[in-house]
Amino acid sequence: MVGWRQDVLGAGFECVDLDLGADSEGPLVATLVRSLPAERGTVTRILDRIRGRERLLESVDVLYIHGWSDYFFQKTLARFFTERGARFFALDLRKYGRSLREGQTAGYIDRLSDYDAEIGLAIDEITASRDGEERDLLLFGHSTGGLILSLWADRNPGQGSALLLNSPWLELQVSAAGRQLIAPIVNLSVRLNPREVGPQLDYGYYARAQREVGPKEDLEAVNQVWRPDRTHAVLSGWFRAILDGHAAVSRGLAIGIPVGVLLSARSAFPGRWSEELTRADTVLDVDEVAKAALKLGPSVTVERIDGALHDVFLSAEAPRALAYERLESLLIAWRAQERAA
Numbered sequence: 001m002v003g004w005r006q007d008v009l010g011a012g013f014e015c016v017d018l019d020l021g022a023d024s025e026g027p028l029v030a031t032l033v034r035s036l037p038a039e040r041g042t043v044t045r046i047l048d049r050i051r052g053r054e055r056l057l058e059s060v061d062v063l064y065i066h067g068w069s070d071y072f073f074q075k076t077l078a079r080f081f082t083e084r085g086a087r088f089f090a091l092d093l094r095k096y097g098r099s100l101r102e103g104q105t106a107g108y109i110d111r112l113s114d115y116d117a118e119i120g121l122a123i124d125e126i127t128a129s130r131d132g133e134e135r136d137l138l139l140f141g142h143s144t145g146g147l148i149l150s151l152w153a154d155r156n157p158g159q160g161s162a163l164l165l166n167s168p169w170l171e172l173q174v175s176a177a178g179r180q181l182i183a184p185i186v187n188l189s190v191r192l193n194p195r196e197v198g199p200q201l202d203y204g205y206y207a208r209a210q211r212e213v214g215p216k217e218d219l220e221a222v223n224q225v226w227r228p229d230r231t232h233a234v235l236s237g238w239f240r241a242i243l244d245g246h247a248a249v250s251r252g253l254a255i256g257i258p259v260g261v262l263l264s265a266r267s268a269f270p271g272r273w274s275e276e277l278t279r280a281d282t283v284l285d286v287d288e289v290a291k292a293a294l295k296l297g298p299s300v301t302v303e304r305i306d307g308a309l310h311d312v313f314l315s316a317e318a319p320r321a322l323a324y325e326r327l328e329s330l331l332i333a334w335r336a337q338e339r340a341a
Contacts, residue, residue, distance in 0.1 A: 003016065004034070007033055008098070009033070009073065009075055009221070012035050012036075013033060013035050014033070014034050015098060016032050016125065017029045017031055018030040018032055018122065018125070020094055025104045026103060026104065029099050030093055030094050030099050030117075030118035030121065030122070031092040031097065032092075032125055033072055033089065033090045033091075033092065034088065034090075035075075035079075035082050035088045036087050037082040037084075037086065038082075054085075056328075057084040057086035057138075057331065058084075058085035059085075059135045060086040060087070060161075061087045061126050061138065062081050062087070062089060062137075062140055063090075063091065063119075063122060063123065063126065063139055063140065063160075064088070064090040064091070064141070064142075064145075065093065065140070065141045065142070065145030066090070066093070066096065066143075067142045067143025067145050067169070068143060068169070068231065069106070069107060070096070070143070070145075070227055071096050071097020071223070072091075073222055073223075073227070074313060074314075075217060075218055076217060076313070077313050078090070080324060080327070086138070087129075087135075089122065091118060091119070093118060093148075094115075094118060095107055096226070097223070098226075100225075105235065106233075107232045107238065108195075109238060109241060110238065110240070111241055111244075112147070112148055112151055112241050112242075112244070112245050116152060116155070116156075119148075136161035136162075136338065137159070137160045138161060139153060139162070139163045140163075140164040140165075141163075141165055141166070142165075142167065142168075142311060143168065143283070143284075143311070144169050146165040146168025146169060147168055147170060147245050147246070147249070149165075150165065150255065150259075150296055151245055151249075151253070154296075157254075157255075157256055162257050162258045162260070162334050163257055163259045163260070163296075164260050164262075164330065165262070167262065167263055167281060167283070167310050167312060168261065168289065169242070169246075169283075169289070170246065170288075170292035171250070171285070171289055172242075172243065172246055173269070173285045182243070193236065195236070196236045197233045197235055198234040198236065198239065202230045203230070203273075204230045205270065205277050206277075206283055207229040208229070209277045209278045209282065210309060210311070213309075213315065213317075214314040214315065214320075215313075215320065218314065246292075249292050252295045253295060253296050253297060256297060258301070259296050259299060260303070261290070261293045261300065261301065262308075262312050262326060263281070263289060263302065263304050263305065263308070264286050264304070264306075264308035265286070265305060265307070266281070266286065267282070267287070268280035268281070269282065270282065278309070278316060279308075279309075279319075280308075281309060281310045282309075282310060284310060286304070290304070301330060301333075303326040303330070305319050306319060308323060
């Protein structure tokens with residue numbers, strides 16, 4: 001593995017490639033990005049702890065995973081965590097963002113469990129960088145990344161201390177009943193041609209809504225190849241992997257750590273542009289996601305945010321501020337529970 005280098009996000013961000021071998025399209029890598037909090041000496045940290053001034057996330061590492069047709073670019077989100085003392089890490093999965101190589105099918109995978117490889121390597125790198133210091137690992141996933149991390153946490157008990165989910169894609173937009181009707185058709189398509197391209201149903205309205213109301217600092221630097229206005233092509237093999245993940249959630253998971261879910265208060269699925277799309281989740285059925293979230297484990301908190309977009313941290317100023325307030329409340333409750341244990 002090559003060492004850490006300057007990241008495309010500029011000052012305060014570094015990245016490193018994680019070697020995953022190769023597949024039929026060539027070499028595979030994932031990319032781990034990090035942003036570290038301001039250095040404070042050991043004596044200062046001890047004194048702050050005695051005085052009750054210790055930063056909220058002083059001994060926490062965060063591992064963030066992006067959603068479908070996406071990558072990590074949210075400097076504001078990273079800053080939220082580092083200002084509270086956490087070390088922030090984000091993983092661009094294979095064939096996404098920084099990890100996408102020429103000739104590869106963007107975002108394609110046919111088993112979500114294959115991502116265990118890069119998640120494991122990322123955690124190994126995070127753990128090795130602690131120099132023996134005991135730290136909690138906070139898992140944080142957005143959309144498809146939320147589905148991937150939920151399934152991973154279920155398969156890997158004891159690996160994380162808490163799970164945060166930003167609009168996780170836990171159920172298909174047409175509900176569980178619709179998913180069950182669609183699944184046999186998708187399975188047949190996969191048997192005939194796992195690389196068959198489905199219809200493009202994204203009109204670019206979600207990207208437009210973000211640009212109109214979201215945080216300019218984050219959105220102005222977005223790489224349009226890595227995060228196109230209209231999503232990457234949906235292939236049948238990938239779609240079946242998603243449906244399999246939804247089915248697993250529907251059967252019920254057993255995530256033993258606290259789970260916090262942030263969601264918009266409502267969805268909108270339009271055929272044309274309107275201002276309403278700047279105040280709703282235009283990607284998921286948030287009511288279906290909220291119901292599915294309760295099947296993740298015994299300790300799940302769901303926060304609904306009025307006016308939020310699919311990525312609640314890219315919403316208009318007021319709901320975005322509320323999303324950060326709710327996030328901090330979830331973290332305060334989690335840390336209090338940790339300290340009381």
